[in-house]
Amino acid sequence: MTTHHITFTINGAQEEALVTSHITLLAFLRERLGLTGTKNGCATGECGACTVLLDGEPVNACLVLAAEIDGADVITIEGLAHDGELEPLQQAFIDHTGTQCGFCTPGILISARALLNRNPDPTEDDIKDALRGNLCRCTGYQRIINAVQDAAKAGG
Amino acid sequence: MSTTTTNPTRPVGDSVKRIDALEKVTGEALFADDLQFGPGLLFGRIVRSPHPHALIKHIDTSRALAMPGVKAVVTGADTPKQIGLYLKDRHIFCRERTRYVGDPVAGVVATSEEIAEAACKLVEVEYEVLEPVLDPLRGMAPDAPLIHPDLGNYEVPNFIFPKAGTNISNHFKIRKGDPDAAWALCDAIVEDEFRVPHVQHVPIEPHVAVAKMDQRGEITLWTSSQSPFAQRNLIAEALGLSQSSVRVIAPFVGGGFGCKAGVTMEALAVVMAQKVPGYAVKLRLTREEEFFTTFVRQGLIARTKIGATADGKIQAMQTEYFWDAGAYTEYGVNITRASGYSSTGPYEIPNVRADSYCVYTNHPVGGAFRGFGMPEIHWGIEQIVDMLAEAIGMDKAEFRLKNCIRTGSIIATGSTMHPVGLVECIKQATAAIHWGTEERASAPHKRRGKGLAIMWKAPAMPPNAGSSASVRFNEDATVTVSVGGQEIGQGAFTVAAQMAAAALGVPYEWVRVEGPIDTQYNPYEWQTVASRLTWSMGNAVMAAAKDARRQVLDLAAEHWGEDVDHLDIKDGMVISYRSEEAMPLKKMVVYGLPKPAGQGWRGGPIIGHGSFMPSYVTGLDPETGQGPRSVVHYTTGCQAVDLEVDTITGQVTILRIAAAFDVGKAINPDQVRAQIEGGAVQGASTALFEGFQLKNGKLANHSFVDYRIATSVDVPFEIIPIIIEVPQDDGPWGARGIGEHSMVPTAPAIANAVADAIGVRVLELPITAEKLYLALEAQADGMPV
Amino acid sequence: MPAPTDVNIPAPSTLAMPSPGLPPFDYLCPDDPDEVVALLLQHGRSARLLMGGTDLFVQMRDGALAPRVVIDVKRLPGMRELSFDPADGLHVGAAVNMNALAAAPAVQQFYPLLAQAVASVASYQLRTRATMGGNLCNGSPAADTAPAALVLDAQCVVWGPDGERTIPANNFFLGVRKTALQPGEFLTRMEFPVPPTGYAGRYIKLGRNAGGDLAIVGVAVLGYPETSAASGYRFRFALASVAPTPIRVPEAEALLAEQPITSGLLSQAALAAEDAATPINDLRGSARYRKAMVRNLTRRALDDVWNQLQAEG
Ligand SMILES: Cc1cc2nc3c(=O)[nH]c(=O)nc-3n(C[C@H](O)[C@H](O)[C@H](O)COP(=O)(O)OP(=O)(O)OC[C@H]3O[C@@H](n4cnc5c(N)ncnc54)[C@H](O)[C@@H]3O)c2cc1C
Ligand code: FES
Ligand code: FES
Numbered sequence A: 001m002t003t004h005h006i007t008f009t010i011n012g013a014q015e016e017a018l019v020t021s022h023i024t025l026l027a028f029l030r031e032r033l034g035l036t037g038t039k040n041g042c043a044t045g046e047c048g049a050c051t052v053l054l055d056g057e058p059v060n061a062c063l064v065l066a067a068e069i070d071g072a073d074v075i076t077i078e079g080l081a082h083d084g085e086l087e088p089l090q091q092a093f094i095d096h097t098g099t100q101c102g103f104c105t106p107g108i109l110i111s112a113r114a115l116l117n118r119n120p121d122p123t124e125d126d127i128k129d130a131l132r133g134n135l136c137r138c139t140g141y142q143r144i145i146n147a148v149q150d151a152a153k154a155g156g
Numbered sequence B: 001m002s003t004t005t006t007n008p009t010r011p012v013g014d015s016v017k018r019i020d021a022l023e024k025v026t027g028e029a030l031f032a033d034d035l036q037f038g039p040g041l042l043f044g045r046i047v048r049s050p051h052p053h054a055l056i057k058h059i060d061t062s063r064a065l066a067m068p069g070v071k072a073v074v075t076g077a078d079t080p081k082q083i084g085l086y087l088k089d090r091h092i093f094c095r096e097r098t099r100y101v102g103d104p105v106a107g108v109v110a111t112s113e114e115i116a117e118a119a120c121k122l123v124e125v126e127y128e129v130l131e132p133v134l135d136p137l138r139g140m141a142p143d144a145p146l147i148h149p150d151l152g153n154y155e156v157p158n159f160i161f162p163k164a165g166t167n168i169s170n171h172f173k174i175r176k177g178d179p180d181a182a183w184a185l186c187d188a189i190v191e192d193e194f195r196v197p198h199v200q201h202v203p204i205e206p207h208v209a210v211a212k213m214d215q216r217g218e219i220t221l222w223t224s225s226q227s228p229f230a231q232r233n234l235i236a237e238a239l240g241l242s243q244s245s246v247r248v249i250a251p252f253v254g255g256g257f258g259c260k261a262g263v264t265m266e267a268l269a270v271v272m273a274q275k276v277p278g279y280a281v282k283l284r285l286t287r288e289e290e291f292f293t294t295f296v297r298q299g300l301i302a303r304t305k306i307g308a309t310a311d312g313k314i315q316a317m318q319t320e321y322f323w324d325a326g327a328y329t330e331y332g333v334n335i336t337r338a339s340g341y342s343s344t345g346p347y348e349i350p351n352v353r354a355d356s357y358c359v360y361t362n363h364p365v366g367g368a369f370r371g372f373g374m375p376e377i378h379w380g381i382e383q384i385v386d387m388l389a390e391a392i393g394m395d396k397a398e399f400r401l402k403n404c405i406r407t408g409s410i411i412a413t414g415s416t417m418h419p420v421g422l423v424e425c426i427k428q429a430t431a432a433i434h435w436g437t438e439e440r441a442s443a444p445h446k447r448r449g450k451g452l453a454i455m456w457k458a459p460a461m462p463p464n465a466g467s468s469a470s471v472r473f474n475e476d477a478t479v480t481v482s483v484g485g486q487e488i489g490q491g492a493f494t495v496a497a498q499m500a501a502a503a504l505g506v507p508y509e510w511v512r513v514e515g516p517i518d519t520q521y522n523p524y525e526w527q528t529v530a531s532r533l534t535w536s537m538g539n540a541v542m543a544a545a546k547d548a549r550r551q552v553l554d555l556a557a558e559h560w561g562e563d564v565d566h567l568d569i570k571d572g573m574v575i576s577y578r579s580e581e582a583m584p585l586k587k588m589v590v591y592g593l594p595k596p597a598g599q600g601w602r603g604g605p606i607i608g609h610g611s612f613m614p615s616y617v618t619g620l621d622p623e624t625g626q627g628p629r630s631v632v633h634y635t636t637g638c639q640a641v642d643l644e645v646d647t648i649t650g651q652v653t654i655l656r657i658a659a660a661f662d663v664g665k666a667i668n669p670d671q672v673r674a675q676i677e678g679g680a681v682q683g684a685s686t687a688l689f690e691g692f693q694l695k696n697g698k699l700a701n702h703s704f705v706d707y708r709i710a711t712s713v714d715v716p717f718e719i720i721p722i723i724i725e726v727p728q729d730d731g732p733w734g735a736r737g738i739g740e741h742s743m744v745p746t747a748p749a750i751a752n753a754v755a756d757a758i759g760v761r762v763l764e765l766p767i768t769a770e771k772l773y774l775a776l777e778a779q780a781d782g783m784p785v
Numbered sequence C: 001m002p003a004p005t006d007v008n009i010p011a012p013s014t015l016a017m018p019s020p021g022l023p024p025f026d027y028l029c030p031d032d033p034d035e036v037v038a039l040l041l042q043h044g045r046s047a048r049l050l051m052g053g054t055d056l057f058v059q060m061r062d063g064a065l066a067p068r069v070v071i072d073v074k075r076l077p078g079m080r081e082l083s084f085d086p087a088d089g090l091h092v093g094a095a096v097n098m099n100a101l102a103a104a105p106a107v108q109q110f111y112p113l114l115a116q117a118v119a120s121v122a123s124y125q126l127r128t129r130a131t132m133g134g135n136l137c138n139g140s141p142a143a144d145t146a147p148a149a150l151v152l153d154a155q156c157v158v159w160g161p162d163g164e165r166t167i168p169a170n171n172f173f174l175g176v177r178k179t180a181l182q183p184g185e186f187l188t189r190m191e192f193p194v195p196p197t198g199y200a201g202r203y204i205k206l207g208r209n210a211g212g213d214l215a216i217v218g219v220a221v222l223g224y225p226e227t228s229a230a231s232g233y234r235f236r237f238a239l240a241s242v243a244p245t246p247i248r249v250p251e252a253e254a255l256l257a258e259q260p261i262t263s264g265l266l267s268q269a270a271l272a273a274e275d276a277a278t279p280i281n282d283l284r285g286s287a288r289y290r291k292a293m294v295r296n297l298t299r300r301a302l303d304d305v306w307n308q309l310q311a312e313g
Helices: A025-032 A088-095 A105-118 A124-130 A142-153 B021-026 B062-066 B113-120 B136-140 B179-183 B228-239 B266-274 B287-293 B332-341 B374-392 B396-403 B422-432 B492-504 B533-560 B669-688 B746-758 B769-780 C033-046 C056-062 C098-103 C105-110 C112-119 C124-129 C132-137 C146-151 C250-258 C263-276 C287-312
Strands: A003-010 A013-020 A051-054 A057-060 A073-075 B042-048 B054-060 B070-075 B104-110 B124-129 B168-176 B188-196 B208-213 B219-223 B246-250 B280-284 B299-308 B314-326 B351-360 B446-457 B467-473 B479-483 B511-513 B567-570 B573-576 B582-584 B607-612 B635-646 B652-662 B718-724 C026-028 C047-050 C069-072 C082-085 C089-093 C155-160 C163-168 C173-175 C186-192 C200-206 C217-225 C233-240
Touching: A013 A025, A025 A051, A051 A105, A057 A105, A057 C124, A088 A105, A088 A142, A088 B021, A105 A124, A105 A142, A105 B021, A105 C124, A124 A142, A142 B669, B042 B113, B042 B266, B042 B287, B054 B104, B062 B070, B070 B113, B070 B266, B104 B113, B104 B266, B136 B299, B136 B314, B136 B351, B168 B332, B179 B299, B179 B314, B179 B351, B188 B374, B208 B266, B219 B228, B219 B266, B228 B246, B228 B266, B266 B280, B299 B374, B314 B332, B314 B374, B332 B351, B332 B374, B374 B396, B374 B446, B374 B746, B396 B422, B396 B446, B422 B446, B422 B635, B422 B652, B422 B718, B446 B746, B467 B492, B467 B533, B479 B492, B479 B533, B492 B511, B492 B533, B533 B567, B533 B573, B533 B607, B635 B746, B652 B669, B652 B746, B669 B718, B669 B746, B746 B769, B769 C287, C033 C047, C033 C069, C033 C155, C033 C186, C047 C056, C082 C105, C089 C105, C089 C132, C098 C105, C098 C112, C098 C124, C098 C132, C105 C112, C112 C146, C112 C200, C112 C217, C132 C146, C132 C186, C146 C200, C146 C217, C146 C233, C200 C287, C217 C287, C233 C250, C233 C263, C233 C287, C250 C263, C263 C287
Parallel strands: A003 A073, B042 B280, B219 B246, B314 B351, B479 B511, B652 B718, C026 C069, C047 C069
Antiparallel strands: A003 A013, A051 A057, A051 A073, B042 B104, B054 B124, B070 B104, B168 B351, B188 B299, B208 B219, B208 B280, B299 B314, B446 B635, B467 B479, B467 B607, B567 B573, B573 B582, B635 B652, C082 C089, C089 C186, C155 C163, C155 C186, C200 C217, C217 C233
């Protein structure tokens, strides 16, 4: 089993690590780096609970190898708030009750962040489409969509 | 936040923000798999039965044990006693027999999940395959193979009636009036059979448990749980330990919906941990295991006959329920009971016969699922009522208004209905979708239809299920509320804080609710199930807060030399209406107050205690199901659905769902609406997409690829939540539960709207596009549908 | 994506289940295409190529594949390049991810059918990794981009022991999980010729739910004015999820070229598509429903394309 020396930035900080070939980015984040905000809901790319930003684009961390992030920039839910200030998106989720059990929430916030990065003024359909890879069993989605809309209006 | 200063009960009744929202949007909220145990953590994986029904002839664990990194292997030999919430019908690991595909046969503990998984493949099990029971009707047959030959010897509470020598783990009966005589009076009688497949809760967080036994043999279990206290109790009993020797620590639950209630895989982790004292053992289910090795919603075959007179009055109803309870029946026996006594739906019917059978099958284990049998039985009830209205020739809303329960109605058990706002729910929900107005479909190949369904549901629990709470002040007069009820997303901690704040007279922001729930420190709560927390735990919190408040007022009264009756606490200040004295709480709630002239001190840290247990629930006659008060209360409601069916594909597009529920009092209206919306979507998802495809007991669609649930793009519709408030006499501020109810009527309401749109009645869930399309094709060919 | 499951799987003696994580393997990331060829020849069936991993890792977790070496080819020169030339058409590196593909201005402008097909796949975050090349190489009958590749007459360019060769998309799919790739070969890019002038296209995917399900059926229709055809038009049809491979429907194509186009003829073409479909019963739908949907959705797509052609013509 080969190991790989990887250098990457995680939530803005430069890091390096030795990883085996078959450890996924999700397991690496949760079990090696202790970044447990990113969740494991299926390990097959279906639920979106593991969504993180890889070089600015959202990916299912369960389907990425840690070895593949050499030289890359990774942002997780822990990296969304800055200097103790919540992202407008996070605040909007609080204001709109966009979270219930909260297990889907980190992945949804990352998907929503990525959407607003590429499209600051999304329609309701754009939002739904951007979130279709994030399952939520609690909320029924509408409040999440409202929250993203609101954050977009706030320049989020 | 709509904080109105005029609200006299504030913050009760205010839509304050969730108390846990900040943690949850930052990723800081800890779930069971997030807890850190250091490098010594061991991992468990489970060897499972590939057969639906088999005898275990031989297990050889030696090869697995020899694998480097493997620390222990456990089997049924390590679990002599039986476990079960009502009926103690299972061993934690199978002993001589396996009863469903996935039944745990052995557990491997190793230094990594990967090694444990690999070692599982080295456990050799020799089976003798037995004929499986794959359908409850077959299970009822006299010549069916017995899944639990020892059923007659199992331990069982006195309101569950297993039939020794059969596969029937409970038979609940209602005998009220004389249906046989009543049929003759009826001008229309409808009879049909309705089927509901197994479905899964699909919490986005799969089950996970970490267990550790210390050198004294005491157990700590960290787990995603709706029932930390019930788990402590049942696991202690099954292992022959005292309750205080088992400690359950339960952080936030990433979705429960019933599947994390009672004991499921947690006990496996505990037994594995017993083999490796001093080491924590983590067991987490894969998504695929989650689908069928924890609890599932039971399948149901419902046969119903109902009749009415020409004036539109329902005269008689007769029902048989055959529950496909699966291999064991943690909750199933009580779902059978609850569905039996609720079998009329929310209607006042003079003549009722109901037989509800809980039948063992070699299918996944049935458990509690949001609605506890009510979504399943309302699937048939609310369709057959629609069909009867049609047969009588009455508008379906009108028909329901004529027959539904009202305050004082005599229900199926002979009990009298408490104050209830169902009529108002029907009126408002139907009005919200313009009931009675035909509206055009959005395209020529689409057909539009409207339908409604009403519901009732009572908390189904032992008559003496209790709650307790404590409320204590910190130095700065902030308040710590301690409860044993769990935050599973429904907002329990938020309403607990609101209630404590309102009863104490402090701002909501001053209140914290302690988590994780730790059975060693938190006060007792039966379980976070049955939509009972706002009501039952709420009563305990209210009592605890009132206790603390009384202590504060007594102290201030003594200090000021005033009568307690003139004092109050407002916004964190103790005030006197007479002397107009005022004093901030923080001066007195921990350090007490000085007596005059340096004479010493009085008071001390203030802590209030409260508990609640209903005292008035009576038993039901085992032969007739009649009794003065069968349940604590019923929450009722109505959903009205407006939808379109695409005749080219059979696909259903829901346009609007209006949902009105009588919650007694909305402690937090926004949270109530959130429950109503989430329930409608979960209901729509089970209605349109979900269902187990079991082949010889094996689940074929055990992944998200093949078991679809509603996504953001499947919810094109508008949900109109409507709150009705007819207060509950023993509810805190009049509140009763709403968590489960919101999904109960959704599937039949959709079915009724589909029937309205295209004239096709779907009798078996789910209402797939394929079913509708093929029925439309048959309709076009002039075949009966 | 898992192969369409036969629901009557006999019970094995142990319960086979996907594992919590990936099985062990060596991850290699060569930077020379010939090194890839050498590795493939050396390791044979115990080597797998990796691009987005959205099929590969899922199948490895499921236990369907257990390669000893996983060879990441997405960093090879050109694999992530996309270019358009008005004379030469569109060249898409095999490892161009689906989001990049769908967002490329040339694709939006000249190949909207391709963008539609890509957008129907899974979710945005999955498409950040998933590639069209992987979608084709995976050889699933349900591959959503395959019908688009077929009707756009794409060419698959592969690199192998003998250097470069080109396989028309129409000859690329040989069976469930079988492609025309030979030992040591791998896909390097897809080439799409300049589409016919005035063409219109449509991809319709039917899933059990709206949110990124695998196709119960997928139907691609492309039509364009063509003076040499008796009808004045030519159409191309391709179907996903209704046969062991994605298929073209030459019968329907011939029908619409030979006679003046009427509503009745469009229906006949839809029927021809239905006839061409040989679906199975699986978890997503029955063969009977699938056949009916091929007919109805081909008609729907065809109406749409026909209306577009009429509007433009
Ligand atoms: C949750 C989920 C949802 C999905 N939904 C859809 C859907 O809606 N529609 C759909 O069509 N697909 C769907 N898929 C399948 C998958 O995403 C696509 O097939 C994807 O395009 C594969 O691309 P990839 O880059 O990830 O391929 P990889 O997984 O990297 O590779 C796919 C296969 O091709 C081989 N391979 C890789 N590169 C090469 C090469 N250069 N030459 C030859 N062989 C190679 C690999 O060894 C592997 O066998 C879904 C998958 C998941 C996990
Ligand atoms: S855990 Fe990665 S998508 Fe579910
Ligand atoms: S809030 Fe529970 S899954 Fe989304």
